[in-house]
Amino acid sequence: MINSSDTSSQKKNSAVSLFFEGAKDTFPLVVGAIPFGIIFGALADTAGLSFGAAMGMSLFVFAGSSQFVAMGLAASGTPWPMIVVTTFVVNLRHLLYSATMMPFYKNLPHAWKMVLAFGLTDETFAVAVTRYGKHDGVTGKHYYNLGSMVFMYLNWNLCTLIGLTAGKTFPEISRWGLDFAMPATFIGIVIPYLVSKPMWAAVVTAGTVSILAHGLQHKLGLMAAALAGVMAGVVCEKLFSDKKKER
């Protein structure tokens, strides 16, 4: 975290080359986001979301997993305030990202901070924090960060548009089992998490409570299940670490 702008070995990388370097390093993650963006757009109609609402989410919210969650909730008739609260909970992890980026952004002008904060997705955070962490004396890494986020943003919105267009062009797309695409996608996302006992505890608890608390009003069952799952994970992790504490 040493600010190396005062070292004499400072390298002069141009803003443009840093911008494209950031975009290039984000390429694999951009490819990974393509199916998500298209599926998100294609499912919107089935979920009962308008074109404007789905496109608006990609344009202004720009947070893939929470957009899917919001769509799933909208499909089951959840009132909008509950969707906003759930979005808050799902995206709360981004607080850790901004906490990590604070020292890197601290000397940037205000407008830069706002732009980079808007684009602080999981992908761009992962790429940018690695670049910032390299003590190579290069200055202007915010251009690298910007290149990464612009590439992710354009791709995400283009893919959403493609999906929306496909959904509109082939309305029978919902008969191709697309109402199952959402649970299938979510299962595919959750499985890689299941590498530890606390994570299993969290997921099993959340699943059980989601059924038990399903009857609660305003879809509060979801919040209850998520909270119970998180608590189960934290408690279980604590139990395991206490067991092998003697270090």
Place this chain on the structure above:
Amino acid sequence: MFGTGITLSEIYMVAGMALVTFGIRYILFPASGRMQFPKWFEKGLGYVPPAVLTAIIVPSVLMPDGKTIDLNLDNPYLIGAIAACIIGGVFKNLLLTIVLSMVVFLGAQWFFAAG
């Protein structure tokens, strides 16, 4: 063509989502210095995405009509979900999991509709 058919509550939803998401990503930056969260908070956040997603998956698979639990094996959502878990666990590939489990789901749906 933007905005076609968007309803007022959808506008509130998108605006609210945009506001809270940007708020979370931005709120720390006007402050200077560093930020340390309590350990339990950081740990807890790691469990949020799988817990929330599971809490959405399970009812949508076990209660396809939104009211009654359907644990029968002629529930195509349940068949598809079991397939997704197996395929995902074996191949650890997201796209493959989605595509193959949808094929299983469609097959089950077709089979039970025909039978």
